[in-house]
Amino acid sequence: MVCQSRAAERESDTVKEGIQAVLDGQLPRFYLEYPHHAHPQHWFSMSVTPINDAGQIGAVVSLENISERVAAQDQIRELAFYDPLTQLPNRRLVSERLAQQIARAQRSQIQLALLFIDLDHFKPINDELGHDVGDWLLQAVAQRIQQCLRASDTAGRMGGDEFVALLSDQFGSTTALAVAEKIRLALAQEFVTEQGAVLHISSSIGVALYPDHGQTEKDLLRLGDEAMYRAKKSGRNAVVLCRPEAPHQVSAASGTPATPWVQLRWKPAFTCGHTLIDQQHRALFELANALLEQATVQPPQPREFDAAFDRLLTHIRQHFAEEETLLQRLGWVDVAQHALLHNTLLARAQALHADFSAAPQDPVVTHKLVKFLLSELVANHMLVADRVFFSFFSTQDTAQAS
Structure with missing residues (x-):
């Protein structure tokens, strides 16, 4: 109610100033559209036209209810947007x-x-x-x-x-x-x-x-x-x-992996500055590359592929758990959301591996599993999601050093 009262006062002042400007000859005509603060709300237009006849100074003020026009304009905007x-x-x-x-x-x-x-x-x-x-x-x-x-x-x-x-x-x-x-x-x-x-x-x-x-x-x-x-x-x-560059090659004709797969290569720029996390990240690359090597074996060797998958997933579980513990101990505020993302990735990996176990000779199923592990769970998660807290490690190191 206070806001409506203040708004009405401002509109009243605007009307007075407009009429006075017309009477003083500062404006040839004054026009205003304004809402009437009631329920339901109505809109009016005010037109002020000067009168200057035989020395008489005045103005003609006309009001028009334009509520229907405003409602139609609002409806048009609703349909447009x-x-x-x-x-x-x-x-x-x-x-x-x-x-x-x-x-x-x-x-x-x-x-x-x-x-x-x-x-x-x-x-x-x-x-x-x-x-x-x-x-x-x-x-x-x-x-x-x-x-x-x-x-x-x-x-x-x-x-x-x-x-x-x-x-x-x-x-x-x-x-x-x-x-x-x-x-x-x-x-x-x-x-x-x-x-x-x-x-x-x-x-x-x-x-x-x-x-x-x-x-x-x-x-x-x-x-x-x-x-x-x-x-x-x-x-x-x-x-x-979103991943601008895929870390493996895909055949445009078949949609299945080209041979050979492109290996993940570790770069110094991938380090976060924490010794344990960097060691685990490098191990992820190595285990992922070992899985890729099994994926290219012809004819397929499901047992060896499964063993490579188990080694990779075991390391990932350990890495996720230790990373969450470290972030919790350091007081990182988003650790719960990061843990949720970890659980989502692990659940997806298990679901795709179940599909592989049901059809180990199907190259499309194998490709889906390897693609997810390589692109989303290892490279994309580490190089994108984990980078959020890389600077947090350096901040903590600086604080401890001081």
Whole structure:
């Protein structure tokens, strides 16, 4: 009520100043559109035209109720910028907000994350149960995505079964991946319609960061879309971080790994400054390369491949546990989210290995497993997600030294 009173006072002062300016000859005409602070709210226009006849000075003030026109303009804007089904920002408004967020992030030197979300198994539900059920499901999905976000974040619908989430003020990939994982888990829960029908879907989510991966809204949307398709190809129901360069070669004709695979090569730039973590990271590279060597053996040797996989996964489990303990002891605030990401990666590795165990001679299944272990679990996680706390180690070392 106080805000409305102050707003009304400001509008009253504006009207008085406008009328006086017309009477003083400073303005040829004065026009104002303003809301009437009542419920429901109405809009009026005021027009002030001067009178200067036979030495008489005055003005004609006319009022018009323009509430219908304003409502029509608002409706047009809604149709232009919002999805009528979910009431989320549409592709046009998402692009505008993303551009604005990038400009703000550039000025403030902060990070921004884009999540590109595509629903798995939506089309069969829409085709078999009808568009009414499909529309209800899209609305429910929109609500669940919004529930996973902060008020400062933006959820949008790009069209069809594709959604996006813009995360402002992010501090690296760990937070963005944790939010993406939260959305993935929320959408993997069953949906129950008012008629009692139980619907099951999942989601494939690609994550792209500004400025790490892209500098413009077009680049981030494209890279997020590409990461989402990588999640689709890896078996769906997954979160994948944008990776500009794949650490292995893939045959464009068949979609299966080219021979030989490109080995992971350790570089001094990969070190974080903590002796134990650096040793474990180097061991990850070595064990991953050993697994790659088994993947290229022809004919396939499932038993030897399994042994290499077990050695790699055992080391990864130990590394994750010791890394989390170290970060907890040093007081890193995001350790819980990082642990969640670790659990997600391990669960995904086990699921893909189960697929391999069921079809050890299938090159496509083997390729999915190796690709995930090499690209996502080892290289991408270490070189992107873990780099968030590299500077934290150096800060701790400096503090201890002083």
